[in-house]
Amino acid sequence: METVEDIVIVGAGISGLTASLGLHRLGIRSLVLESSDRLRITGFAFTTWNNAWRALDAVGIGESLRQRHDLTPSILVASTFLVQPTSEISFKGHEVRCLQRRLLLEGLANELPEGTIRFSSKVVSIEGSGLFKRVIFADGSVLKTKVLIGCDGVNSVVAKWLGLEKPVFTGRSAIRGSTKFEGGHGLDQNSGSLSAKVFDQGSSLVMMRMFIEEELEDDPVKLKQFVLNKLEDTPDDMKSVVQKTELDSISSSPLRYRRPWELLWGNISKGNVCVAGDALHPMTPDLGQGGCSALEDGVVLARCLSEALSTPAAGEEINEREEYNRIEMGLKNFAQKRRWRSFDLITTGYMVGFIQQSSGMIMNFLRDKFFSRFLPGMLLKKADFDCGKLEY
Structure with missing residues (x-):
């Protein structure tokens, strides 16, 4: 029926x-x-x-x-080709x-x-x-x-x-991850270099995103190591965010439109x-x-x-x-x-x-x-x- x-x-x-x-x-x-x-x-x-x-x-x-x-x-806003961010967007x-x-x-x-x-x-x-x-x-x-x-x-x-x-596939993928810091993350907004990053200021949540020109296997261990390799020349506090991120909080997805x-x-x-x-x-x-x-x-x-x-x-x-x-x-x-x-x-x-x-x-x-x-x-x-x- x-x-x-x-x-x-x-x-x-x-x-x-x-x-x-x-x-x-x-x-x-x-x-x-x-x-x-x-x-x-x-x-x-x-x-x-x-x-x-x-x-x-x-x-x-x-x-x-x-x-x-x-x-x-x-x-x-940062370039993967530069160590320092190219601009800061104020949301005032x-x-x-x-x-x-x-x-x-x-x-x-x-x-x-x-x-x-x-x-x-x-x-x-x-x-x-x-x-x-x-x-x-x-x-x-x-x-x-x-x-x-x-x-x-x-x-x-x-x-x-x-x-x-x-x-259709754009030819790019996004690696995403998030982690929490007890008592607040205390990160300096002006540190680090990713294609994009967002800090929820005043709280313990840090969410990071990196765009790459390839489609990676969705293996959290490999993804984490891949990101750390890309951040080789960035400040240690940015690397620590990735290192602290649990594997079940890391994913990769192909970008389609x-x-x-x-x-x-x-x-x-x-x-x-x-x-x-x-x-x-x-x-x-x-x-x-x-x-x-x-x-x-x-x-x-x-x-x-x-x-x-x-x-x-x-x-x-x-x-x-x-x-x-x-x-x-x-x-x-x-x-x-x-x-x-x-x-x-x-x-x-x-x-x-x-x-x-x-x-x-x-x-x-x-x-x-x-x-x-x-x-x-x-x-x-x-x-x-x-x-x-x-x-x-």
Whole structure:
């Protein structure tokens, strides 16, 4: 027997949980399907900019997360070819924090009604069924829904159904790690040289990231040694961060992105189906906007769907075809609002990464003398985006 749901969200990641919580705040129930048997809280931490905190405030959890994450006053932009950092980005007047992914996902999930997230629910295919979509699971069970939202990451089943191509490898990978120092880390911001690093000042958390022009085996022992070799000429306090990092806190992942022109003529939405988050706009982390833009997606999507599913007047009958048309227009509205924003972030992030990783005497000179001065303003400009509020 097939079960029927009004709104199904595939993927309990950042965009999926944000969209579900946004809908819940607006009085609309949704069901979130997660293939894992628990929340996927791996990923350590990421930088959250002004736009992310506006989205978190919109769904009502911004203040609780602020209490557990200190403001980051600045970060350093450094070249792997130089010992000293090329520039420091001051965040004075901006809200930037190093946010732990686990606390974010738990904060979103804990605000949802019990039963909203269904774990161990791996979606393998999607079929049309009149005005509904049939979601087929790995165990053979089937669920029908009026609205299907794909927030299922870079290997999205929903994106594939929409006809979007698989994200492509950039030729670079990122090694990430985090560690904690009892009583605070006490590190000097002006020490060390990594492609990027973020210190959560005033706390015990240190998160580090290095970009490399190759795809490494995901062996924590080898990754740790690889990073230490790269830091051979850096100050000892930076090396100590890597040395102290536990092996289970080190990971490597290939950097993939969606070709931006796909967003211009591809299907972000089709009928009563759409994608958001990494399923929509996988991008390189050079702007630090992957998770932030996923939060934006969730808020905008909840608002667009709420407007499409507005409660009919008392005594007014609900016509299924009219409801489907409203849903379709709501998702088209979401796609229109997110198309150029996603295109901009993917394109800019790719170009920033390409410039920072390019080698050669001329490119090194132009990057370290000119581009590094231009980068801080560009990062802050991309983060100065307001996804709007939810009226509830």
